[in-house]
Amino acid sequence: MLSHLHIRDFTIVRKLDLEFGQGMTALTGETGAGKSILLDALGLALGDRAAADTVRTGAEKAEICVTFDLTGLDDLQQWLVEHDLDADDDCIIRRVIQANGRSKGYINGSPAPMALLRDLGEQLVDIHGQHEHQSLMKREMQRALLDTYGDNEALLEQVRRITEQARGLEEERRALTGGTDDQEARKELLRYQVAELEALQLEPESIAELEAEHRRLANAGSLIQSAQQLVEMLYEGDPSAQGMLAHAQRELENHLEVDRVFAEVHEMISNALVQLEEGVDTLRRHADGMDIDPARLDELEQQLATLSDLARKHHVRPEELHGIRDQLGAELADLENADSRLLEIDRELQTLKQTYDALAGELTERRRKAGEALAAQVTASLKELGMAGCGFRVGLSAAEGTGFLRYGRDQVTFEIRTNAGQPFGPLARIASGGELSRISLAIQVAAADSTHIPTLVFDEADAGIGGGVAEVVGMKLRQLGRSHQVLCVTHLPQVASQAHHHLQVSKSKGGETTSTSVTALDRESRVQEVARMLGGMEITNATLNHAEEMVARAEAG
Numbered sequence: 132m133l134s135h136l137h138i139r140d141f142t143i144v145r146k147l148d149l150e151f152g153q154g155m156t157a158l159t160g161e162t163g164a165g166k167s168i169l170l171d172a173l174g175l176a177l178g179d180r181a182a183a184d185t186v187r188t189g190a191e192k193a194e195i196c197v198t199f200d201l202t203g204l205d206d207l208q209q210w211l212v213e214h215d216l217d218a219d220d221d222c223i224i225r226r227v228i229q230a231n232g233r234s235k236g237y238i239n240g241s242p243a244p245m246a247l248l249r250d251l252g253e254q255l256v257d258i259h260g261q262h263e264h265q266s267l268m269k270r271e272m273q274r275a276l277l278d279t280y281g282d283n284e285a286l287l288e289q290v291r292r293i294t295e296q297a298r299g300l301e302e303e304r305r306a307l308t309g310g311t312d313d314q315e316a317r318k319e320l321l322r323y324q325v326a327e328l329e330a331l332q333l334e335p336e337s338i339a340e341l342e343a344e345h346r347r348l349a350n351a352g353s354l355i356q357s358a359q360q361l362v363e364m365l366y367e368g369d370p371s372a373q374g375m376l377a378h379a380q381r382e383l384e385n386h387l388e389v390d391r392v393f394a395e396v397h398e399m400i401s402n403a404l405v406q407l408e409e410g411v412d413t414l415r416r417h418a419d420g421m422d423i424d425p426a427r428l429d430e431l432e433q434q435l436a437t438l439s440d441l442a443r444k445h446h447v448r449p450e451e452l453h454g455i456r457d458q459l460g461a462e463l464a465d466l467e468n469a470d471s472r473l474l475e476i477d478r479e480l481q482t483l484k485q486t487y488d489a490l491a492g493e494l495t496e497r498r499r500k501a502g503e504a505l506a507a508q509v510t511a512s513l514k515e516l517g518m519a520g521c522g523f524r525v526g527l528s529a530a531e532g533t534g535f536l537r538y539g540r541d542q543v544t545f546e547i548r549t550n551a552g553q554p555f556g557p558l559a560r561i562a563s564g565g566e567l568s569r570i571s572l573a574i575q576v577a578a579a580d581s582t583h584i585p586t587l588v589f590d591e592a593d594a595g596i597g598g599g600v601a602e603v604v605g606m607k608l609r610q611l612g613r614s615h616q617v618l619c620v621t622h623l624p625q626v627a628s629q630a631h632h633h634l635q636v637s638k639s640k641g642g643e644t645t646s647t648s649v650t651a652l653d654r655e656s657r658v659q660e661v662a663r664m665l666g667g668m669e670i671t672n673a674t675l676n677h678a679e680e681m682v683a684r685a686e687a688g
Contacts (some may be wrong), residue, residue, distance in 0.1 A: 132616035133256065133586045134221075135198040141188035141228075141496050143638070154631030155612030156519065158620045158649075166620045166636045170258065170590055173197060176226045177252025178245045178606070183232035185385060186188035193228045199255055204585060207254055216241055222255075224248065231353055258588040259571035267545065267571055268559040274543035280578045281501025283494060290490050290539055291466050297535040298485045304476050307469045314466060321463040328456035331438060338450055341434060358418035366411045373411070374402050489536055494539040498527060502543075505577055510572035517600035518566070520551040523573070545574070569596075569604070576607045576616075587611065588618045597623065605629030624664035628681035633657045658682055 138147040143165060158166050175181055176195045186193040199222045201207050211222065211406060215659070217239040225237040226248070236248045243251075259267075267273065278287055307314075347354070365372045383397040443451045465472065502525030509523040526544040530536055544554040549566055558570065568589055575587060589608065596604065605626035611617050612631060621627050633652040652660055658678045666674035 132200050133173075133197060133227045133618070134200045136169070136173065137194075137196040138169075139194045140187040141172055141175075141193040142168055142185055142187060142193060142647075144168060144172075145187065147647075147649055149327050149634070149649055151616070151618070152632050153612075153616055155617040155619065155629065156632040156634060157619065157627040157630035158636055159622065159627050159664060160636035161638070164534065165541070165638055167590070168647055169636070169649070170588060170620065173256065173588070174258065175228070176224050176248075178236065178247075178249030179224070179257060180226045181232065181234045183228075183230060185228055186230045191230055196223065196225045196227070198223050199586075206583070207251075210251070211239070212255065214238075214247065216243075221458070222251075224251070254584065256586045256588060257575075257584045259568050259575075259590065265575060270542065270544060273525075273545045273558075274538060274541075276574075276578055277498055277501055277505065277543050279583070280505055283497055283501070286494050286497065287491060287538065290487065290494060292534040293483055293487050293490065294537045297480060297487070300476050300480055301482070301535075304473065304480075307466070307473055307476075317462065318466050321459055321466065324459050325456060325463055328441065328452060328459070331434070331452070337436065341438075342432060346539070358414045362411055362414050362418075363414075365407060373404065373407055376400055376407065380404065426544070436653070444472075448637055475673050483535075485497050491536075491539045495527065495541050498525075498539075498541055498543065501525075502527065505574075508577040509570075509573045512576060513570065515603045516541075516573060516607070517596045517603075518549070518569060521566075521570070522548045522551070522555065524555055525572070526555075572607060572611075578610050584615075586616045586618070588620075590620045591622070598614045598625075601625035602629075605685070606688070609688070622664070624661045624678065624681065625663060627668070628661050628678070629685045633660065635660050654682070 132153060133151045136147070136149045136151070138144045140146075149169075158169060160166050170197045171179075171185075175185070176197045200220060200221050202220045207222070208219075211217070221240055223237075226234060227237075228234040234245075234367060236243045236245060238247065238251065257267075267276070271465055278284065363371075380397065380400050383393050383400065386393040387397060438449045438452065445452065445455045447455055506524045510521070513523060515518075524546050526546045528542045528544065530538070530540050530542045545558040547558050547561045547570060548555045555561075558567075558674040568591060572589060600625045602625040604619075605623070606629055608617055608619050608626065609629040609631070619626060619630070627633065633656075635650045635652055635656070636647060637650070638647050640646075650656075658675065661681060662670045662674045662678035665678055
């Protein structure tokens, strides 16, 4: 729900901070006091278009910041997570409008485009009246409200799941039946590429062995020469390492009985001689077995060059070519077995279609019944709201498109007639602004338990009514406030007296400037304000008593 609103330098508001609570909040004040400014500010924070004249005269920029408490609103928190925005129990939306008309939006401190603000705003607030956040005007929202009202979510999920499966199969089918010539050309290319790759030793360890052998042959001459030089230096030369070690061994033998340390060193030197002789023997054998083979070297270089060329062609490293071979081989197998796979796909699609037809038919029937129930409930509420000749119905028609459709095969349209005898027409086209507020109120009250938008705003839903009907409007708004947060701009005491909270909007003039302020009223002040709305400028004891009675009656209800 909306918990805080901060406004600075917006139109005639210098600075304003408001806290909001649960239930129904009434916004009242003299005509022209600026009640609509609060709704305009809220709309701008939620992505409405901004103009330069929204910045207070003399200020460089206007700033609007709204905070929403998302406790228990898991879908909204998940939406924030999916858009890489910080998500906890609070969501802070900020809009800054420069004096030149340019503006920026932020969600939880991160810059956000206006489209993202509007998307989030439509999930947080529904503004009913002559404003832009009228979700009930959108057919997809009408369908969603009807499905929630009819408890169709589980059935819809089955329809969506089958649709996704079918679309996956249809995509596979298109890939397998892409032009015959194209398919044959692709198979020929795959056969060539697979054969080309299979002709090589493509396992990573085989490639490593080829590279190691190539390094040995490429350096065979220097390796043989180095081995021979080492044998000469270590064993056969004069002097040699072996000769010096043997001489040291003999010298040490003369002192073995005299000094224990000499005995230890003698043992070490003896071991070193053994190791040296083994090492020299290994070098001799290795050098004798090493050939300078230009033909083999050339063959290895050609193999490695081929591997390198193929790796570049497939945009991978040589050791990854075996994976490409397996991937292309699998694709080739799929294409060569396309006919049997196509038959299998057709069978699967036929089975899915039978299931889908049954589910879509059940969904249509449930929507029809829910539409009749919703229409009866809304029409009855409209009569209570002073629109006796008004009728409401839910129209179902075939949705655009064929085959598997994500939301079933129905297009849902809320239709209205404002006078008896007139034809029904779409809600968005038939209803005027004042009528729309009351129609929206009737729909929202009927669907209160199934509307997921937490904050509902009604801008003068009581326009053009009075007396007992006005009291009914107030009672219905209070009833809606039990399950949602409701903000209502009103000029009728019958409506204001029903509110759980009351904000009074006033305008003051200081010098050449005019500013708007908002005051949260306590109970005594509420009675005073309701009395003002009842009696005008002169408030009598009778008026105060009447106001007290209205507020007390609402509290008791």
